[in-house]
Amino acid sequence: MKYAFSFLAVIALILIAWLGSQIPGMPYLFGIALPYLAMMIFLGGFVYRVVQWGKSPVPFSIQTTCGQGKSLDFIKHDRLEAPDTTAEVVARMFLEIVTFRSLFRNTKSELHDGPKITYESSKWLWLFAIIFHYSFLMVVIRHMRLFLDPAPFWIAWLEFGDGLFQVGAPTWYMTDIGLLAGCVLLFSRRLITRHVRFISLVNDYFPLVLIFAIAATGILMRYFLRTEIDIVNIKQLAVGLVTFSPVIGTEIGAIFYIHLFLVCVLLAYFPFSKLMHFAGVFMSPTRNMKNNTRAARHMNPWNPKIIPHSYGGYEDEFREFMVESGIPVEKELPPKKDEEKDEE
Amino acid sequence: MSVPKLEQLSQSVVQGPSLAAGAIPTRDWMDIPVKFTPGSYAYVAKKDKVEYLNSQSGLSFPNAREWSPEDDDWKLPEGWKEIILKGLQERLGKFRSLKIFMDCCVRCGACADKCHFFLGTGDPKNMPVLRAELLRSVYRNDFTLGGKILGKMVGAREMTVSVLKEWFMYSYQCTECRRCSVFCPYGIDTAEITMMLRELLHLVGIGINWILEPVSNSNRTGNHMGLQPHTFKDNVEFLVEDVESLTGVKPNISFNRKGAEILFITPSADVFAEPGLYTAMGYLLLFEAIGLDYTWSTYASEGGNFGLFTNNEAMKKLNAKMYAEAERLGVKYILGGECGHMWRVVHQYMDTMNGPADFLEKPVSPITGTVFENAASSKMVHISEFTADLIKHGKLKFDKSRNSHIKATFHDSCNPARAMGLIDEPRYVLDHVVDWVEMPENTIREQTFCCGSGTGLNTDEIMELRMRAGLPRANAVKYVHEKHGVNMLSCVCAIDRATLTSLNDYWTPEVGVCGVTELVANAIVQEDETRGELEEGLRTMVF
Numbered sequence: 001m002k003y004a005f006s007f008l009a010v011i012a013l014i015l016i017a018w019l020g021s022q023i024p025g026m027p028y029l030f031g032i033a034l035p036y037l038a039m040m041i042f043l044g045g046f047v048y049r050v051v052q053w054g055k056s057p058v059p060f061s062i063q064t065t066c067g068q069g070k071s072l073d074f075i076k077h078d079r080l081e082a083p084d085t086t087a088e089v090v091a092r093m094f095l096e097i098v099t100f101r102s103l104f105r106n107t108k109s110e111l112h113d114g115p116k117i118t119y120e121s122s123k124w125l126w127l128f129a130i131i132f133h134y135s136f137l138m139v140v141i142r143h144m145r146l147f148l149d150p151a152p153f154w155i156a157w158l159e160f161g162d163g164l165f166q167v168g169a170p171t172w173y174m175t176d177i178g179l180l181a182g183c184v185l186l187f188s189r190r191l192i193t194r195h196v197r198f199i200s201l202v203n204d205y206f207p208l209v210l211i212f213a214i215a216a217t218g219i220l221m222r223y224f225l226r227t228e229i230d231i232v233n234i235k236q237l238a239v240g241l242v243t244f245s246p247v248i249g250t251e252i253g254a255i256f257y258i259h260l261f262l263v264c265v266l267l268a269y270f271p272f273s274k275l276m277h278f279a280g281v282f283m284s285p286t287r288n289m290k291n292n293t294r295a296a297r298h299m300n301p302w303n304p305k306i307i308p309h310s311y312g313g314y315e316d317e318f319r320e321f322m323v324e325s326g327i328p329v330e331k332e333l334p335p336k337k338d339e340e341k342d343e344e
Numbered sequence: 345m346s347v348p349k350l351e352q353l354s355q356s357v358v359q360g361p362s363l364a365a366g367a368i369p370t371r372d373w374m375d376i377p378v379k380f381t382p383g384s385y386a387y388v389a390k391k392d393k394v395e396y397l398n399s400q401s402g403l404s405f406p407n408a409r410e411w412s413p414e415d416d417d418w419k420l421p422e423g424w425k426e427i428i429l430k431g432l433q434e435r436l437g438k439f440r441s442l443k444i445f446m447d448c449c450v451r452c453g454a455c456a457d458k459c460h461f462f463l464g465t466g467d468p469k470n471m472p473v474l475r476a477e478l479l480r481s482v483y484r485n486d487f488t489l490g491g492k493i494l495g496k497m498v499g500a501r502e503m504t505v506s507v508l509k510e511w512f513m514y515s516y517q518c519t520e521c522r523r524c525s526v527f528c529p530y531g532i533d534t535a536e537i538t539m540m541l542r543e544l545l546h547l548v549g550i551g552i553n554w555i556l557e558p559v560s561n562s563n564r565t566g567n568h569m570g571l572q573p574h575t576f577k578d579n580v581e582f583l584v585e586d587v588e589s590l591t592g593v594k595p596n597i598s599f600n601r602k603g604a605e606i607l608f609i610t611p612s613a614d615v616f617a618e619p620g621l622y623t624a625m626g627y628l629l630l631f632e633a634i635g636l637d638y639t640w641s642t643y644a645s646e647g648g649n650f651g652l653f654t655n656n657e658a659m660k661k662l663n664a665k666m667y668a669e670a671e672r673l674g675v676k677y678i679l680g681g682e683c684g685h686m687w688r689v690v691h692q693y694m695d696t697m698n699g700p701a702d703f704l705e706k707p708v709s710p711i712t713g714t715v716f717e718n719a720a721s722s723k724m725v726h727i728s729e730f731t732a733d734l735i736k737h738g739k740l741k742f743d744k745s746r747n748s749h750i751k752a753t754f755h756d757s758c759n760p761a762r763a764m765g766l767i768d769e770p771r772y773v774l775d776h777v778v779d780w781v782e783m784p785e786n787t788i789r790e791q792t793f794c795c796g797s798g799t800g801l802n803t804d805e806i807m808e809l810r811m812r813a814g815l816p817r818a819n820a821v822k823y824v825h826e827k828h829g830v831n832m833l834s835c836v837c838a839i840d841r842a843t844l845t846s847l848n849d850y851w852t853p854e855v856g857v858c859g860v861t862e863l864v865a866n867a868i869v870q871e872d873e874t875r876g877e878l879e880e881g882l883r884t885m886v887f
Binding site: 005014049052053054055056057058059060061062063064065066067068069070071072074075076078081082096100102103105106107108109111112113114115116117119129161185193194195196198199200201202203204272273274276280281283284286287291292293294295296297298299300302303304305306307308309310311312315316318321322324325326327328 | 355357358362363364365366368369373400402403436437438439440441442443444445447448449450451453454456457458463468471473474477479488489490497498499511522525526527528529530531532533536543563564565566572573574577578597600601603642643656657658662665668670672690691692693695696699700714717718719720721722724729731732733736761762763764765766768769772777784786787789790815816819841
């Protein structure tokens, strides 16, 4: 059971952090050493992966055109779907990354008796992905408040927007709910949609459970276990971490260490997992290349030197036939040699 | 292999054990081994063809032998596993696309029901995501830290003979149509995966005859069909005679003529068999109508390039003839006929592989003076671009009623649509020559469905597979046939002209297949013509 394993793994991680952080002296491990280590793995691994990708050349221009290419002036060019200039590529990539445009196109096919195949628009995956990713992004940005002293004014604006509905006290953030819901929706989709369940791996369930647990512990701290933690100490630690002078004041609370430890695991896991799609989407050659390959030459750094079967060789083999049927040749037949050449 | 009756297959695609239709497999895909039975695979390459190709400079097609996929022993070379893994490593270093596509997939499943092979066969391993996992699982095992440590738990598996067999099965149940890559949020292109799988398989001598024989023919005789120069010329001359007896106008043609302004290259299938022949007649008539100064070549007598379906070396070697011949003949530029994969190669690979073609000139239509800026570097223009421009400038006179026996629809071929963006040019042409309607919107333009037999899979021994894979296309044809009385499926692809004919014969026998240029030529009004009432256009039998 791939999804069950993911739960077990996350539960084990929680227990490690919970029990571990209670041991005297261990807060330094969970609060300082591990975060630094995780961040190093994350940054180092991330850069390493991107550099590794970058090291491999893009030998051919393999853009996928999803609309009319630039051609005659009376044929309307689809600038976003078959970009011809760098600006158009940037626009295509921007919409791809910011609005998940390709997912938005998604359809669902169904086979009916007849046979008859039908296609209908299916935007659920797009919607779940949008909820999940934007909530996650907002949560990460809001956390900057903890690391920056004084917290920049625009974070307060974002927080105000995020809590616009003013439900509960302290005000619930929409993106907190969004992140939890996103995890649940994407996870459920994996279980319920038959073909997605069939292809899903532990690698697919685990990050969702992990992120769910991170969000859940965060929410617990903010809304339910406020008394268990000391926000001033947390801020002090966070600011200390980014200024390379971390201090751990009085006891912060186990729930915080669980939350932080899970984040560390996520950071360290990130570069070695499918989560690298975050960087990969920028570098995908089918999306980030121009469709101008007949107008401007694309270079292949390892272009092998291969020459065609030569015209000379071709004519040598077929000269007689060519002359006989009146096809022009480079070399005429030798005048008085009617010895037949037997070609296989 | 016999093909099941229409009723049987119609039921089977919906009610058979098909994941696409709702059946849920009970075992993990890694635990389901492939089984080769007659009809499930295309015949393997003949020994002499592989030997010939292996002997050609720049090419490597090792391990020529007699063998069959149904045998347990595939007679793999010594150390085959190392060859494969080394080959994979080498390709990871050469293709960024491969690395990124191996690393980025999140298995969201958006691609699954976009594949015509999946829809038609319901086989889970025909979901693009799983086709890639077949390779990705091995990549994880040998090239990623997680895979090395955690193994099967994270979807890694060792390279074994049964994995290799699985690769063979499923890389030849993909037509590299790229429909999945339109829907993938990261643009992961299964065509790239399939190409890599096929390249790797060739390293150990696994390939199919329907591809390697045309490749060797094309290398030696200049075209896939293996037509020798005099035969090629004869074939075109027959068509000239046909055009003359139909219209009273005898098209002027020449072969290998130095000093011609334009070199015309089209797939050899067009001068070989129906219904492509009518498209070729269309070219002759069209060029005659505008008095084009062009030549055919017998040396570069193939527009298509089955090398694309083997490895990039073979693709380059075959393609190189186009520029070589254009240079030898001293033409100004090249005009290309209707073909799908040919235009993938010409548009996305040719200039990179075999350019720069600085011995040619920037293409200019000699009739309208239009400069084809979009082909400024590669110097090769598509016939639909060329014709659309002629029409726009009023250089062709049409009598649309000459196509009144036809109610057409238009099939976007995969490569022009998704690897080139040639979508509206043929439509512009059709608007002027024939009454036509579109198929449903999820089956056209960039979302077009493959004929089901591309990438060298148009061989008869896998006919049932082809009919299944072509079902989504056939279904859309049937829809417009029933709704609008469509009786002709037009396209700009030579493989389509052959494969859609088989497909329609099976699923919708009332609908024929033709090239766009055939419809153009049907409608052209020429000076000095003496054509009577041609009830079926160029297809009319004249005695």
